[in-house]
Amino acid sequence: MNTAHSALCLACILLLASCAGKPAPQPQPAKPVETRQSEKADLGCSYFYFLWGSHAEYYQRYDEALEAYDKAIICDPEADYVMKKIPLVMIKQGENAKAAEWLRLAIQQHPGDSSLYLLLAHLNILDRKENEAIRLYNEALKHEPDNQVILLRLGQLHAELKHFREAEVIFRKLLHADDSLYYAHVYLARLLIQIRDFTGAGLEFERALELNWSAELAYEMADFYIRHEQYAKAAKLFNSIIETDDTDERPVLGLAQTLLLMGRDQEAIDHLNRLRTYSEAPERIDLVIARILLRTNKRQQAKELLTRVASEFASSEARYTLALIAVQEDDTETAIDNLKLISPSDNEFEEAVYLHTRILREAGRIDEVFALLRGVIADPNRRRPLFYVLLASLYEEKKEIDTAINLLENGTILFPTDQQILFESAILLDKKGLQDKAIAKMEQILEFSPDHPEALNYIGYTWADRNINLDKALAYVKKAVELKPENGYILDSLGWVYFRLGRFDEAKAELEKAVRLAPDDPNIYDHLGDVYAALHEFDRAREAYGKAMELFEEAEQKAAVRKKIDALATGN
Structure with missing residues (x-):
């Protein structure tokens, strides 16, 4: 054993000595090493450092790996396979910016190397710089206009950006040159679904499956056919998957679902009973069968x-x-x-x-x-957080608002990030007239969930009702509308913000939409009456106020609207 160890050490010393004959400056891994034609490559030295770097990379010692790869390139400046390792290690380090800079310099030295463009484009996509990625793909295509990998990546990126025409042209160009390109058919099928050419999508899927059958593609196609009610085709696909592996539960469950959609309930149950005999969790299959029995009134x-x-x-x-x-x-x-x-x-x-x-x-x-x-x-x-909300609602029904608020405060201590407790607490605080505290609760929700439409709506509406922070209120409510465009109550808030801003025509448009979506809310009619009055559409204002009076239950609210109607009559 000692002899073997000594021999290994001697081999390493001899290999290192072959590199030691040419002293080299300290490597700079952030830049690609220029090819030096005058230097004779030392392949043994280069390969030694390449193995060293690979070993260090495997064990995630990335600084050591970069140093070793750089030394490998010094030994053999022509070792492209080593050079391309450097940006990949930088990416593993999380140094994407350094890797991108390295690749830009490498492209200047090796403008015909498409792999450099592909990796740099990928980094730009990760950085949400899709237009720069498109430019890089097109630049690479100048050197290799028929490179299928680049064209597929470019087409896929165009499709993701909803540049459907550009993507379709690329995929069809590829297939015109070579109809056996599996991924071009798959990507084109997915694109055609997005532009609602479902017949074309089906044809492309079928061609892709013919070229390269796989269970995953068959699942994707089966889902496509189910969504478009082509159940027989979906069933055929599930059966083809079952033929390749009759012990897999997933295709049997898919087939059962499809048979149910076709009204073939007993066939679905028969398949599930067979599946139960070899399933690792037969109780799950029993539960599915039970649901089918309930569905069929058994x-x-x-x-x-x-x-x-x-x-x-x-x-x-x-x-x-x-x-x-x-x-x-x-x-x-x-x-x-x-x-x-x-x-x-x-x-x-x-x-x-x-x-x-x-x-x-x-x-x-x-x-x-x-x-x-x-x-x-x-x-x-x-x-659980829900139980605090349920109990608080009981106290609220008993008019014990303070008890409900205190209960929810205790819940917040135990579940500080629970949005349901925070929201219900804010609503109760609002009912107590403590709007500043309610807003603070809603703002807590937005810290955890910036896209919470109800919290955005509450804050925006409350500001508008107080006639404060109107520009910010508009931004909040607009965001809420984007999240829930068909919510009449949120559209009411948007109309009310516009009213407070003096933008009466926009207020009218939003409130008329709101009243169609929530026709039983008296507040919307009340707001709409205010807008009509501001626009001097007095008959319509009177009608809206009248509807609000019908729907309001509290005498105080009815009286407030009655004053507005009387003011219209007197012209005040």
Whole structure:
């Protein structure tokens, strides 16, 4: 063993000595080494350092790897395979900017090397500089106009950017030159789906599958055919996958779903029963079968199957489904018995407690609801944010707003980032007239979730109602509208902000849309009446105010609108 070790050391010394004959300056890995034709390559030295660098890279010692690769290039300046390792290591280090700079310099020295353009374009895409990536692909194509990899990447990028025409031209050009290009057919099929040429997409998918059958492509095509109600084609694809591996659950479940869509329920059940015999989780298959039985009004068979699954496998999903069936059958106690068997570690626990509270509330057993929710909140293993919200809503119904607010504050201490608790707390604070505190809660939500439409809407509307921060209010509400464009209440807020800004025509347009989407909200009619009055459309204002009066329930609100109608009559 000592002899072998000594021989290995001697070999390394001799190899290093072959490099030592030519002293070299300290390497600069941030720049590609220029090719020096006058230097004779030392292949042994270069390969030694290449292996050293590969070993260091494998063990994530990236600085050491860069140094070794740089020495390998000094030994053999023509070693392109080593040179191209350097930017890849920089990327692994997270030094994308350095890698990009290195690649730009390398392209200047090797303008015909397409791999450099491809990697630099990829870095630009990661940096959201898609136009620069397109420029690089086109620059590379000047040197290799028929390079299929570059053309595919360019076409794919155009498609992602919704430059559909440019992408289609590229893919069709590739296929015109070579119809056997699998990826060109796949990418073209996906593009044609986006431009709603579903017939063309189907043809491209079929050609791709003919060229290179794969289960993943077959799944993608089956999903495409299901979405376009071509169920027979989808079923054929699932069967083709099953033929390659009849022990895989996924295609059998897909086939069963397709057969159900075709109205062939019993065939679906037969396939699932066969799958159950070799499934590693037969209870999951039983649950699917039970849902099919329920769907086909075979409730008793479903109950028997679910009861067996609940007993044999302690399935919380089976118990929850049995509880739902019992609710439909007005069998309250059976429903509650099943729900009580669902433990805090089960996925259905939160839903089970919610259903339990709903059953008790509908039965008028309010004291039991309070006891249930107080009990789960008191237990660290069972408390959930939802339970605080449910209990707070009960206190709110009893007009105990302060108690509800305090409860939610306690919930916030335990679940400081829960948006539901924060939102409900803000709404209750608003009802108490504590709008500044409510806004603070909503702003907390936006810290965790900047795209929370209801929080954006609340803050924007409240500012508009106070006639403050109107420009910021407009930005908030516009963002909320982008997130929920068909929400009448948010459109009402947008109209109200426009009104406060004196932009009455825009306010009118938004409020008229809002009232169509939420025709039972008196506040929208009230706002619309204000806008019509500002535009001197007094008859329409009177009509909108009248509708608001009909819908408002509070006498104080009705009186406020009555004053506006009277003011129209007197011209004030």
